[in-house]
Amino acid sequence: MAPTSKKLNKRQLESKDSGKIVKRAKKISIDSGDEDSDDVLQGLSSESEADGDSSSSDSDDLDNESDDLDAESDQDQDDGDLSDEEATEVTDGTEAKENNGVSQHAEQRKTLKERKLQRKSGERVQQIKSLWERLRVKNPPIPKPVRDKLCSEIWELSSDCIEDLVLKHDASRIVQTLVKYSTKERREQITAALKDKIYVLATSSYGKYLLVKLLHYGSRQSRQIIIDQLHGNLRKLMRHREGAYVVEDLFVLYASQEQRNQMIREFWGSEYAVFREAHKDLSIEEVCAGSVEKRNIIARNLIGTITASVEKGSAGFQILHAAMREYVKIANEKEISEFIELLEENFAELVHTPEGAEVAATLIAKANAKERKGLVKTLKEHAIKLIKNEHGAVVFITLLMTVDDTILVPKAFSPAIKEELPALVVDKFGRRPFLFLLLGLDGKYFGPNLKNELLRYVKMSEATSKKPFEQRRLELLKRFAPMILSGVNQHYKEILSENIGSQFVADLLVNDDVYEQLSEADQKLFAELVDTVAVYFKGDISEEDHPINKPFSTRLLKSLIQNGRYNVKARKLEPLQKVQGLGIPFAERFYEDIIDSSNLLDWINKPNSSFTVVALYEALHGTEEGKQFDQDLKKVLKKITIDESNKGSQLLLKLMKQ
Structure with missing residues (x-):
């Protein structure tokens, strides 16, 4: 059967050669623009088809030809040996073809240049x-x-x-x-x-x-000219592949707030595009409040543009998010459900803009349990980017505040959070959802505007959320807290080396809500983290890289020693009632394990660490647990350096004289 294979290969090569000829002819026709090229190609194609038919018919006679294959193979070998003269002729022919191709290309370039010069203003x-x-x-x-x-x-x-x-x-x-x-x-x-x-x-x-x-x-005038020229066509441009990008750049980068409002009102419909001055000071709620018919027309125009743009792949555009925000302000319950269905696959593309985040949070707040489950499933694939984004963090907090299924949310997001926890808790925006779990909407981290915005979403969710707000937070805290404690304990060096990381650890440990939600096993994990924090400060404080030389470290230790949170409004310390292991027990162990009579004076004479000794004095002085501390303090009293820059040592001396 080997000869048969050889015969087929030969025919295949012939077929490939004919294919190359067709391709070469196509290239020449494209380059030259010859009107007769179609006839050439048709002729070559018909020859190729004929060869193919011949090949096909020959294949039926393979069995009859098998006896002659060896002889043909020998003949082929003989045919492959060319004489010197024949080889020279072949070489000369090849060179001639190559030179002919170069001259053709030169002629084509010359023709193209002449054509360009013949054009208008060429x-x-x-x-x-x-x-x-x-x-x-x-x-x-x-x-x-x-x-x-x-x-x-x-x-x-x-x-x-x-x-x-x-x-x-x-x-x-x-x-x-x-x-x-x-x-x-x-x-x-x-x-x-x-x-x-x-x-x-x-x-x-x-x-x-x-x-x-x-x-x-x-200039501003030039931009206004462009906006005016595009006015009335924005909805059409948003459906155009090229035009959508121009409108997006104009809206995001170059338009003033007044111009943005003008652009968005155009999405309401033709009436608001033509008579723009008549409606420039009206909000969409004010326009729709006076007429149900107008509301229906505006809603239909908005959802038509939004749907077409989403289908075109423009779901991430900020101007489209602004149009969506207008729509959700006036949409009824049925329209909200249909809108969630439209955006579910692209939901994660909303959260990177302020307008889109507002739309996403509103939809989460108004969604029913089944719809929220679908949104959680979509967002969990983008958990880290969502949480670390300034606007995405607000969406995630809204999710935590409104979703009744407090098992679904931790199950969906915990794997990704656990892996990236060290980076999240030291991120300006990434830590916010966890601070909400630890402290609620504490004014220390949630300014009035942000707090009011989040409470507005809670208000929207009252029709679909059944659990009380605080109950939902504590249930989530119960499931997230062990993971957070474990992650901080594992990566404590990275976290405690950052100011906001150290602050986060203080809020985690000095927290009755956290301790109360922990099981007995998890309370041991809590105690382990307390010990880890204490040991972190062991070592020679004269070394520059010792953690106590960072100002925020003193604040952390002071919180653990005082075992309480400072109430700014009441201007007093509020001691914790449920946390075990902080306060006097922590102060006693910290002095025994970290500070003792051998380095107490060093801690007092350094500006940062001296405040830690002040906190120890306030917690231990006069107590049974603090007897050794008081004795050691009296021994070094006369050796304390009087330094105007060391406010902590001055305060300590003042307290000891009282």
Whole structure:
């Protein structure tokens, strides 16, 4: 059967050669633009098909031909040995073909150049390009006088044909460079010259880049001209592949708040686009309050634009989020459910903008239990990015505040949180959801505006959430607390080396709610973390990298020694009632294990650590547990250095004299 295989390979090679000829013919036809190329290709294709039919018919006779294959193989071998003269002829023929191909390409380039020159403003465009090549050089930088001169020359040549340049790939780049390096007056001239082409530019693959340049470098007046020219077409542009990006950049980067409001009102419908001045001071709630019919029209226009844009892949656009925010303000219960279904797969794309986060939090608050389950499933894939994002953290807190299923949420998010816990608790925004679990909406971490916003979502959720607010928080804390304690205990060095990490540990340990929600086994984990924190401060405090030399470390130790939280309004310390192991027990162990008679004076004489000794004195002085501490303190009293910069040692001396 080996000869049969050889016969087939030979035929396959012949078929491949015919395929290469067709491909070569196609390339030549494309390069040359020859009108007869279609006939050539059809002829080659028909020959190839004929060869294929022949091959197919020959395959039926393979069994009959098998006896002759060996002989044919020998003949093929003989045919492969060419004489020197034949080889020379083949080589010369190949070189001739190659030279012919080069000459064809040269002829094609020449023809293309002639065609470009024959176009409208063709010769002028070539002159402009020559100047542009010099203008766009960055290394070495062009002196400003030379650059200004080049800009002036380009503008003189292009001012009356600029509309012909801006929609072409290479010529559009020329105008972009001109905009970048021109004066304010010339940029305004360019904007005025292109005023009637703004919409065309916004929908052009090349023109959109010029429009973005005009927005970036243009004046406020120029931007207003662009907005006015696009006015009435924004809904259409949001459904356009190129135009959507221009509208997004205009809204996010360049429009003023008044211009943004104008753009958003256009999504309400044609009436609000045409008579924009009549509605500029009205909110969507005010417009809809007066007429059910108007509400229905506006809602239909908004959801139509939103749906089309989401289907086009624009769910992450901030201007679309702003339109969504308008919609959820007036949507009824049925429309909210349909909206959640529309956005469920793209829900995570909302949370990175303030408008989108407001939409996401509103939908979570108004969703029913089944819908919330689907949203949790979508968001858990993006847990870390969600929690560490300024706006995403608010969405996650809303989830914690409103979802009644306090088993589902920890189960969905705990694996990702556990892995990234050290980074989350030292992140400005990432720690907020955990601070909510530990302390509720404490004014120390949640300002009035943020607190009111979150409470507004709680109010929205009253129709679908059944559990009391505080009960839900404590149930979640019960499930999250062991994981948090374990993670902090494991990564304590990373966390305690950061100011907000040290603060987080204090809020975690000096907390009756946390301790109360722990099982007996988890209370042992709590005690283990307390010991870990104490041991962290063991060592020679004269070393620069000792943790006590960081100001925030003293605050942590003071909290653990005092066993209480300071009430700012009442201006007094409120001692804890349920936590075990802090206060006097912690102070006693800390003095025995970390500070003793051998290094007590060192702790007093250093500015940062001296306040820790003051806290120990306030907790242990005069108690049975503090007898040894009082004795050691009296021994070093006369050796304490009087230093004006050491406020802690001065306070300690003052307390001891009382």
